[in-house]
Amino acid sequence: MTLSIAVAGKGGIGKTTVAALLVRALRQRGVRPILAVDADPSSNLAEALGVEEGTTLADIREQGSAPEGSPSSGIGRVRAVEDELQRAISEAEGFDLVTMGRPEGPRCYCAVNNLLRTSLGELARNYAAVVIDNEAGMEHLSRRTTNDIDFLIAVLNPTRPSLRAAQRIVALSRELPMQIGYRAVLLNRAEPEGVPAEIRDELQALDAHRLPDVPEDRGVLRAGAAGRDVFTLPEPSPAWSAVEQVAEMLCTRTACAY
Numbered sequence: 001m002t003l004s005i006a007v008a009g010k011g012g013i014g015k016t017t018v019a020a021l022l023v024r025a026l027r028q029r030g031v032r033p034i035l036a037v038d039a040d041p042s043s044n045l046a047e048a049l050g051v052e053e054g055t056t057l058a059d060i061r062e063q064g065s066a067p068e069g070s071p072s073s074g075i076g077r078v079r080a081v082e083d084e085l086q087r088a089i090s091e092a093e094g095f096d097l098v099t100m101g102r103p104e105g106p107r108c109y110c111a112v113n114n115l116l117r118t119s120l121g122e123l124a125r126n127y128a129a130v131v132i133d134n135e136a137g138m139e140h141l142s143r144r145t146t147n148d149i150d151f152l153i154a155v156l157n158p159t160r161p162s163l164r165a166a167q168r169i170v171a172l173s174r175e176l177p178m179q180i181g182y183r184a185v186l187l188n189r190a191e192p193e194g195v196p197a198e199i200r201d202e203l204q205a206l207d208a209h210r211l212p213d214v215p216e217d218r219g220v221l222r223a224g225a226a227g228r229d230v231f232t233l234p235e236p237s238p239a240w241s242a243v244e245q246v247a248e249m250l251c252t253r254t255a256c257a258y
Contacts, residue, residue: 003031003129003254004148009155010165011136014188016040017220018155019133020048020230021240025247026129027094034095035127037120040135043099046090050229055088056101057120085119096127150181150254153211157189158199170208182253184209186246189216211249214242 003026007019016038023036038045038053046053060081090097098120124130132149152173154166170183185206187195190213195203203210217239223232233240 001254002124002127003150003250004124004132005130005151005153005250006132006134006149007153007155008134008169009136010162013155013157013162014214014220015136015155016044016048016133017224017230017239018153018186018188018214018243019131020045021233021243022131022247023049023095024230024240025244026131026251028244029247029251031128031251032094033127035124035130036095036097037130037132038097038099040133041101042135043101045133046097046099047227048230049092049095049097050231051090051092051097053099054090054097055084056099057085057088058101060084060088082119085123098123148179151250152180152183154183154185154208155188156185158187158191158195160199163199163202167202167206170206182209183207184211186211187213190214191216212242212245214239214246 005022007015007022009015019036023034026034036045036049043053043056063084085098088098090099152169154169156162156166166185170185173180173183185203185208187203192215194200195213215238217237219233219237220230220239223230230240235241
């Protein structure tokens with residue numbers, strides 16, 4: 001069974017770093033292969049994982065929706081999309097990466113989007129785990145591109161705006177017809193002095209599992225500034241150690257296949 005994890009939250013809170021560290025932690029635990037999906041139009045997951053970004057699914061979508069694109073209907077079109085998706089995969093040791101790319105343009109994308117969604121779902125079944133770095137905000141939820149997952153992790157910082165975003169994500173996920181095993185919140189860049197009381201109280205009242213806090217880590221900041229990937233972080237790194245605990249909790253609840 002594939003372990004599926006979707007990482008969501010307000011922009012600029014470190015979602016991509018958390019998603020990349022989860023890929024590293026799961027790989028180190030022997031959960032292989034892993035499919036990393038960059039569903040954020042800013043497309044930073046490839047850099048965080050230290051791999052080259054391949055063709056984006058947005059490029060496949062544009063080609064498939066154009067009059068001069070792939071076959072208009074039938075098995076030919078299905079195979080064309082599946083072939084393009086296979087070529088879009090960036091391969092690395094223990095994990096692969098698929099990048100969604102930019103938002104939709106003015107064309108009609110329903111048919112090719114359905115093909116891509118189906119093909120991506122079939123592809124995911126070949127992996128022990130799937131980690132999705134979602135776009136900022138809640139658009140991925142309202143469009144139902146995040147569906148049938150084991151864990152929806154709302155990442156936040158110890159600030160009221162990111163807390164409000166996490167609250168809305170958890171609430172919206174309950175209103176939509178989605179299959180989600182566990183809803184969880186993860187506090188990123190936690191300060192050494194602890195969480196402010198007003199944010200702590202609201203977090204405790206939130207109807208979601210609380211994952212271990214990920215502390216502010218200067219090593220992560222330096223690596224990001226230098227363009228280094230998460231695999232360069234030393235194992236005693238505070239952020240890395242915290243995400244290791246998160247991965248252990250996820251695997252304990254879902255019986256990761258090794």
